[in-house]
Amino acid sequence: MKDAIEASNLAKTFVTREGGLLFRGKKRVVEALKGVSFEVRRGEVFGLLGPNGAGKTTTIKILSTLLLPDAGDAWVNGYHVVKEASKVREAIGVSLYSDRGFYWKLSGRENLLYFARLYHLDEKTAKERIKYLFELLDLKADADRLVEEYSTGMKSKLNIARALLHDPPILFLDEPTIGLDPNSARKVRETVLELKKEGKTILLTTHNMFEADMLCDRVAVISKGRIVDVGTPSELKSKVAEHKVVEVTLLGFDDKVTGKLSGVQGVIGVAARVRDPVAGVAEVKVVYDGDSSIRDILTLLLNESLKVLSVKNLEPTLEDVFVTLTGERLEES
Amino acid sequence: MKRKGGESFQNTKFTTGVRTGLLELKAAAETGVRIYFRYPAWLIADIITTPAWLVLLVLPILLFLPREQWTNQETLTMLFWGWIFWDIVSAGLWNFGNAVRREQQTGTLEFLLLTNTNRAILFSRDIFSRFISITLSLAYVYFFFTTIFGVQALILNPFGVAASLLVGLFVSMGFGLVYGALVLRFKNVGPLNNILQFILLGLGGAFFPVTSLPEYLRLVSYALPHTYAADLLRHYGMGTETLLPLPQEWAIMLAYTFTLLVLGIKALETVEKKLKRSGQLGTY
Amino acid sequence: MKNLEEPVRVVHAVVSKEMKIMFRYFGVLVMIASIPFMFGGMMMGIGYAIAGPSAFSNFTANTGVSNPLLYTVLGGVLMIGSMILVENTAGIIRDEQMMGTFELHYLTPNSTLMLWLFHSLSTSLITLVIMTVDVTVVLAWQGSLLSPVEWLLAATITVLGLLPLAGLGLVVAALTVRFKEVWAAASVVNSFVAMLSGFYYPLEVFPRVVRFIAQFLPTSYAAQALRNIFSGGVSSLQLWEQVVAMTVLGFAYLVVGRAFYLRWENEAKRRGELSKY
DSSP, X not given: OOOSEEEEEEEEEEEEXXXXXXXXXXXXXXXXXXXXXXXXXXXXXXXXXXXXXXXXXXXXXXXXXXXXXSEEEEEETTEETTTTHHHHHHHEEEEOSOSOOSOTTSBHHHHHHHHHHHTTBOHHHHHHHHHHHHXXXXXXXXXXXXXXXXXXXXXXXXXXXXXXXXXXXEEEEESTTTTOOHHHHHHHHHHHHHHHHTTOEEEEEESOHHHHHHHOSEEEXXXXXXXXXXXXXXXXXXXXXXXXXXXXXXXXXXXXXXXXHHTSTTEEEEEEEEEETTTTEEEEEEEXXXXXXXXXXXXXXXXXXXXXXXXXXEOOOHHHHHHHHHSOOSOOO | OOOOOOSOOSSOOBOOTHHHHHHHHHHHHHHHHHHHHTOHHHHHHHHHHHHHHHHHHHHHHHTTSOGXXXXXXXXXXXXXXXXXXXXXXXXXXXHHHHHHHHXXXXXOHHHHHTSOOXXXXXXXXXXXXXXXXXXHHHHHHHHHHHHHHOOOOOOSOHHHHHHHHHHHHHXXXXXXXXXXXXXXXXXXXXXXHHHHHHHHXXXXXXXXXXXXXXXXXXXXXXXXXXXXXXXXXXXXXXXXXXXXXXXXXXHHHHHXXXXXXXXXXXXXXXXXXXXXXXXXXXXX | OHHHHHHHHHHHHHHHHHHHHHHHTHHHHHHXXXXXXXXXXXXXXHHHHHHGGGHHHHHHHHHSOSOHXXXXXXXXXXXXXXXXXXXXXXXXXXXXXXXXXXXXXXXXXXXXXXXXXXXXXXXXXHHHHXXXXXXXXXXXXXXXXXXXXHHHHHHHHHHHHHTTHHHHHHHHHXXXXXXXXXXXXXXHHHHHHHHHTTSSSOGXXXXXXXXXXXXXXHHHHHHHHHHHHHHOOOOSSOHHHHXXXXXXXXXXXXXXXXXXXXXXXXXXXXXXXXXXX
């Protein structure tokens, strides 16, 4: 059996305009995808791991026929996403990251019934399916409440239920747990694993390394519109298994520090996350090799006009793979 | 990777053939009506405000007549039908565009376009609730008109009236679909539609026969479908003479309606494709 | 000095924000400016079509004004201005709540009520711009120009006539915020303000009881006063009397609006519903 999804050299550029009062301002060209290629096997959970703006949602939108690529090709369930878009739509369920996307004045059940009909589900099947999905996602008690009364977590779960309405073999989940409370996020993750057991192919985007580690059979690391590596979480982690990771919290941080740290012998990757831009507090993660490197790293930091607030040794994670491959950190906060 | 449809749906039963279209219509109609009745304040507001708007429209027009003619049966009946026709034209013209804009703002547009539903049906939701609201408004406008102006408007041939209102609605929906496509593309193009509405109502003779227009404007009027729709409405409502023989007017109306609806649907398809290229489908 | 500087800065912030947003929807602005022409043109067209060549002389006989275009454009400007003002003020709580910016205004060191009134002031200023453009177009078409004195008088009357409606808007806002049907309620208010203000006809056409109610609307004085400045017309009151009436009514409207708003605000703060939508 062929792969469920195949993307080949997908490229996409957006043109935006800035500011302007009466007339729209300066043109800005953003290269969102620069030749993205990967395959997703049938029945696997495949993760696109990358920070905001890496090109994850653009990829999902192209694969789900909502966006036309400028170059490259993609097939979903054997159908070309541009030339056979309606066949692709039949085979996919999509949950896009959004806190909107429902009719407030309809109940959860009515919202799903509307979409079930648009997916051409037979009336009886639609009703049974909706009932099943409310049970699956723990929304049974709230099925007949108006969506305007739903919490963010409930709307997220309803979003996934809508993606599953027509029982598609392939699912696209864009940041399925973003902004959710821990309980809702856990429920969503459990659902993903259930769906995998049912044999569904799932492509999910996330910038949460734990989620990628826990849910995905394979992960593609995406940064600035390019896939920089693909593998199982353990394959990817094995690439940094021999490396060491230290996280240093600094006071008085500026961007030049990361550049200087990258120059230290043995340092493989450096990425910073600014905690307090006014005070200049930042957590800097350094992936390095060799025992002597840590001494050089700390010496450099102490010689700069910085105050080292804390130093922590960490076990290598998927984020360290990301830092090593891209020099970026996954999570903004 | 060229083998098609490698996986089947597990337990799902789909409708096929003509039933698919009917199901789409049912979804649009039921949801439209349901949402309409969940905003009861609008229905109440419509009824409460009708007398005020009627006075606001009719009185300034009457100022152009000598005071003793302010209660003229024929003039007032013409204004009554003009008012109803305005309602119909505005329903057809605005519904698709408003629906598209609302879906953009609600964030549902992308989810709707993930389905294979006919795009015209997808955005037709409000038309179904408008059927209810227009029928209701016909009743209460008639009541208020009679109460305020002391004149009973003529309805000579109710079936003819209904048919001409329906064709007026559908031909306006043709323009409305093009407007919907423009909203999909440019978001805030209400001003254009407003201007179009005034042109269609003014030059299409919604409130008076176009024969009273100067000749150069009459030429434009004859090219507008609304001229014939309003003419038919007055004929069936008040028994006025038609501009052309009846079968000819009906043939023109039906040809216009078909052409405009096809053009409108094509426009929607073209814009959807364009937005998928520029990545602006989800912007609002 | 600092005491004066601060409110000026706040007014500047609100007005410039509102103007920027309005001008970014330039098409909408053009539409608003052209509605008085479209509506007036439609009435004149229909009037002419049903009355024939004697239409304009009939109009003069019925209104005392010989220029129906200026008459309807002035009425149209005030009508559209009043509608936007009531709608914007009534919708401000809901709009800002939906954008998530409502509560943030409470965090600034300002009276929120004043902030919303500054928003209404911006709307009045936009109407002023529209009035200036529309009246200039009509006058220029007829070969004359808007004099600075006329403009100043017209501007004062427009703001005095419209701004009090912010009070009505606040009442609608406070009463409807929990029912989430603010636009329907605003539409009811607008329709009756439009009908009773005599934007398009002299109020003398109404029975006495309707005229009695109309005298409690500042816009009915504004409509008469504007017509008197530009196109003559019959009015039982002197300009200064109209100005006094608008000022007194304005004060009363804003006091009532304030009372309703503060009552809602207290309630909302107690129930924790300030940002709930």
